């Protein structure tokens with residue numbers, strides 16, 4: 359296993375190790391000199407990395423998705439760990455173990471997929487069951503659905519993340535359809551299983567996660583509609599098809615979040631709220647876990663959630679509030695100061711062509 363892993367880094371630690379470049383930007387300092395703003399990653403997580411000096415010599419030696427050996431130091435910046443790079447050099451693919459660099463679900467994808475097949479087999483509506491069985495008996499779809507992350511970032515951004523998200527939603531769907539007797543559980547479960555199926559080709563996940571060209575052109579809702587059309591059984595009732603397609607198209611809940619239609623029947627509205635709930639809760643837990651090792655009770659600012667989060671365990675254990683920064687005003691200040699950037703981040707969180715639920 360590679361060492362150090364991103365999740366092991368601590369403030370003040372000098373770092374020497376290989377990382378995968380998730381994003382790369384060459385920016386300019388006030389003096390006009392270039393500096394590098396990177397996000398680097400391994401299986402355990404990702405971290406912002408900045409190289410301030412001697413950039414000209416190395417900035418063209420690697421691209422996004424390259425492996426680089428970094429010599430530098432981990433430092434706290436706005437209560438979030440960041441790497442300051444002193445020097446770097448590219449590393450050849452043959453010198454690394456790819457599985458060290460791609461984050462993956464803690465659960466076995468085969469086991470999760472078997473659980474999904476069990477849920478599909480339990481549906482009572484023969485048309486919905488036949489549609490789902492047809493889609494998932496396509497070996498290419500089944501294999502991609504087992505691997506795909508649920509998003510590029512923000513929530514369930516790891517291999518197998520889509521399946522984890524969908525299985526979590528299936529149990530929420532079963533819970534809530536018991537609570538609301540007017541809900542057709544089979545229709546809701548079909549919406550849950552298909553709502554993000556377009557992610558299997560909207561995203562690329564053989565290296566660092568990014569949007570495919572098809573994803574950029576169509577978005578996962580349109581790709582999902584296409585997959586349904588391609589696998590629709592000949593005797594599938596046309597009205598039921600409209601309902602299934604509406605579930606996919608309306609699941610982002612609002613026009614500005616990429617859905618062309620607002621949810622207009624109970625299962626569609628419930629699917630939207632459950633999807634929103636599950637993605638937000640996953641983002642909250644990921645944020646808390648990511649910043650667990652940093653001092654203070656508050657996480658770093660989470661642009662997608664528009665706030666810093668309180669780690670209640672640290673709060674109750676009387677950890678120091680935070681290194682100098684005051685979370686509520688800091689978060690609010692950021693929101694005001696970076697209104698457009700924040701608006702962009704929020705839209706990105708839902709926009710099908712950028713980041714999405």
Ligand SMILES: [Fe+2]
Nearest residue numbers: 553554714715
């Ligand atoms: Fe989505």
Ligand SMILES: [Fe+2]
Nearest residue numbers: 553554633715
């Ligand atoms: Fe989703």
